[in-house]
Amino acid sequence: MSGSHHHIRPKTPQELRTAALETVLIEKGLASTDAIDAVIDAFQNEIGPRNGARMIARAWVDPAYRERLLADGAAAAAEFGYGGMEGEHIRCVENTPGVHNVIVCTLCSCYPWPILGIPPVWYKSPPYRSRVVREPRAVLAEFGLELPEGTEIRVWDSSADLRYIVLPMRPEGTEGMSEEDLAGLVTRDCMIGVAVPRVRAVAG
Amino acid sequence: MIDRDADEPFTAPWQARAFAMAVVAAERMGVDWDEFRDRLKAAIAARPDQPYYESWLDALEDLTAEPSPSPR
Numbered sequence: 001m002s003g004s005h006h007h008i009r010p011k012t013p014q015e016l017r018t019a020a021l022e023t024v025l026i027e028k029g030l031a032s033t034d035a036i037d038a039v040i041d042a043f044q045n046e047i048g049p050r051n052g053a054r055m056i057a058r059a060w061v062d063p064a065y066r067e068r069l070l071a072d073g074a075a076a077a078a079e080f081g082y083g084g085m086e087g088e089h090i091r092c093v094e095n096t097p098g099v100h101n102v103i104v105c106t107l108c109s110c111y112p113w114p115i116l117g118i119p120p121v122w123y124k125s126p127p128y129r130s131r132v133v134r135e136p137r138a139v140l141a142e143f144g145l146e147l148p149e150g151t152e153i154r155v156w157d158s159s160a161d162l163r164y165i166v167l168p169m170r171p172e173g174t175e176g177m178s179e180e181d182l183a184g185l186v187t188r189d190c191m192i193g194v195a196v197p198r199v200r201a202v203a204g
Numbered sequence: 205m206i207d208r209d210a211d212e213p214f215t216a217p218w219q220a221r222a223f224a225m226a227v228v229a230a231e232r233m234g235v236d237w238d239e240f241r242d243r244l245k246a247a248i249a250a251r252p253d254q255p256y257y258e259s260w261l262d263a264l265e266d267l268t269a270e271p272s273p274s275p276r
């Protein structure tokens with residue numbers, strides 16, 4: 001067919017549907033290309049798990065902040081200027097030598113956006129949402145996290161009313177590290193609870 | 205199995221667009237985000253095995269198909 005370019009991939013049904021809906025929303029005055037782009041940009045560049053990691057590192061070095069974080073997660077986030085959609089009510093749950101916490105949203109995908117960003121696709125998938133409740137130990141093992149037999153695993157089901165973040169234990173051997181370097185150890189998965197912070201070997 | 209390779213918030217650009225469209229539309233309609241969230245839960249419950257962002261589109265179509273309520 002003339003005018004066709006074999007190297008251009010045909011659009012998928014989802015792409016076509018999304019583009020059509022965008023057109024409708026713009027016609028209704030419910031969206032604009034610029035506003036959509038601005039939201040995408042904010043979540044790519046400003047709102048993400050680095051925010052939560054800074055809070056965790058602060059809690060590790062500042063016992064008073066740790067107390068405030070455990071008392072009211074949203075207020076502790078606000079101290080850093082983090083807040084907004086899906087961040088109104090946040091409860092921080094603390095890992096201890098005997099208790100490991102992991103978060104899920106069994107009904108959809110509730111998650112504390114201002115401090116963790118948008119959840120990974122697996123967090124929103126049926127296998128994670130159902131299995132982490134039923135067999136958390138097996139799920140954590142799939143993520144490479146083998147917990148001692150005696151460790152109690154607590155699964156926290158997020159809802160529209162309450163979102164969770166895990167406060168991991170500070171790894172041993174990090175006594176001399178700065179708060180900024182400590183934040184670098186705290187991955188998104190550590191704050192979901194499917195991983196724990198590890199001290200990486202630092203090159204010379 | 206949990207697809208741990210799907211480790212990003214979005215696995216295709218249209219998903220990010222669908223996400224942002226809902227945020228913008230809810231704001232412009234003046235509705236609480238829970239109005240969208242409730243529709244998303246219902247869309248997921250209705251078709252539990254369809255990919256997540258297709259449920260998101262279902263919810264967004266549902267939210268925006270109705271006449272706009274007056275902003276609060």
